[in-house]
Amino acid sequence: MDQSRQSPHACPFPFPGGAVPLRGGLLDQDPRRFYEGLRGRWGAIAPVELGPGVGAWLVMGYREVLELVWNEQAFSSDARRWNALVEGSVPEDSALLSVLGWRPALHRLDDQAHRRQRQAVTDTLNGVDLRRLRSAVRRRAEALVDGWSTDGSADLVGGYARPLAGHAFRVLVGLPASEERRLAALLGSISGGARDAARAEAELTGMLHRLVAARRDAPGPDVTSWLLAHSVDLTEAEVAHNLAAVLLSGGESTVGWISGATRLLVGDARLQAAVADGPLTVKDVADRALWGGSPVPTIAGRWARADLTFAGCGVRAGDLLIPCLAAANTELLAHGSHDQGSRAHLAWGTGSHGCPAKDAARSIVETAVDVLLRRLHHVRPGVGDTAPHRQPSLWSSTPEALPVEFAPIPPGPNAVTAASASPTVMDVPEKRQDEPEADSGPTQPRWSWWNSLNGW
Incomplete structure (x- = not known):
């Protein structure tokens, strides 16, 4: 796990009470400023609230997003691991399940x-x-x-x-x-x-x-x-x-x-x-x-397979981590990787x-x-x-x-x-x-x- 960049603040645990609501206000009006402010306060990963009592980690650093989506040994795509579901924090009719629920x-x-x-x-x-x-x-x-x-x-x-x-x-x-x-x-x-x-x-x-x-x-x-x-x-x-x-x-x-x-x-x-x-x-x-x-500003999340430390924050098994592609691309641009034709951006995930x-x-x-x-x-x-x-x-x-x-x-x-x-x-x-062709002639x-x- 990449520990090269630590959170500048102690991460709250558990989420409620210390998480930043991911709805309304500046996020809807100016997402870039919102992500910049959130990164300035928390660093590459921030505790956020998706809905009342539903916490998650918003991953905004470029390297951290890559780690999150590539490291399948540490992070799972299976929503059945989500501790918020196990603990009953997510209502059955929640709009969150349309994107984050298991299928x-x-x-x-x-x-x-x-x-x-x-x-x-x-x-x-x-x-x-x-x-x-x-x-x-x-x-x-x-x-x-x-x-x-x-x-x-x-x-x-x-x-x-x-x-x-x-x-x-x-x-x-x-x-x-x-x-x-x-x-x-x-x-x-x-x-x-x-x-x-x-x-x-x-x-x-x-x-x-x-x-x-x-x-x-x-x-x-x-x-x-x-x-x-x-x-x-x-x-x-x-x-x-x-x-x-x-x-x-x-x-x-x-x-x-x-x-x-x-x-x-x-x-x-x-x-x-x-x-x-x-x-x-x-x-x-x-x-x-x-x-x-x-x-796609953010993509459907990943769930920690076990307790771990990620970007300086203590993450529990079953915690939801959301890769924020918009914030990661902003960080990449800020460090000079702004070739418009480059495919280094994460607009479509990786x-x-x-x-x-x-x-x-x-x-x-x-x-x-x-x-x-x-x-x-x-x-x-x-x-x-x-x-x-x-x-x-x-x-x-x-x-x-x-x-x-x-x-x-x-x-x-x-x-x-x-x-x-x-x-x-x-x-x-x-x-x-898987059925054999009738003849062995060339295929289109x-x-x-x-x-x-x-x-x-």
Whole structure:
């Protein structure tokens, strides 16, 4: 355990009475200042309160976050170890459980159970054709722009980023188009920590269970069907919960990333010109957005496997430790590691539980930004958009709205057909992956976008 940086203050034990509430106030208004103040008082790790009587450790140091997510011998991803649950401190209907509760999915498992499900998700996501994904996203993005382009104003969160990400991930998992709007709303409620998050999660899980049951009988060109066909033989419940994990980690994060990238461009004529004229690319803008603010400020936590000392604080077995990616990236920038193109930032997590959908998300985000740059010109902040309000959530940095103004433009030439297209991003599995092929001929190569990850 890295002891090179000790907490400058004695850490309280137990949590209640000495923990900093992680809700309201400066955290909602200016997260960066909040984290800087918290780090100035406590150091790399601080005692915080997630809800009444529910304590945790917020890990803000860059090295400490890496230690937390990489050291699987000391820290577990299995929420059944959480002492707050064992002690009854977390109400059964708490919104916290929507993000932190145990599920039979790979992001909440350790060791062999984790590796088994990771293999299925890895192989399945390798089948996604990113060229087809970009094409599907571009068609939907063009249709969304056509819907408000003549108005001269728009909300780039509610009218663009959220429905576009919802469409892309709806297509990936194979939900019908009729579920698209509801899917986006459910993901927003859960990641935003809304009061009805528990109900939203139950509805999302039910939606996915119905999808899995339908795909068991009639496979489609989607991630769901390929997970069911995998040789590790996932149960229907495991498939449904892994789909939920992909949607929550990838879908809502993509909304935040699109919002962050477009926010950089809005009102910055120089940046828009730099991309249009060639010195910068859309990819550069996407990377700058990650440095400017992680789409996921904090990721679902880890639990100490045993009593230990971490960054100078005494941590009990079963204590929850939350990796704060936003604070860790801020510290990295403060020490001069500010290469905008560098992937040293932790915007998508790291280690064996890093986000599984970051490359699909990058394809979606870069396509979304490219469409806006090509279609809209001289985009400027809308009325009252001096500092867009963010959702009061630890798990999402997406602003509630991003109003913009621009010169009205006519719809694109393909406005009628763009919205009616029914895209697919992979083929239909014809048989279980462990069944022998009928012949030994060459197989169609599959697009692999997983190789850059360390698994999940």
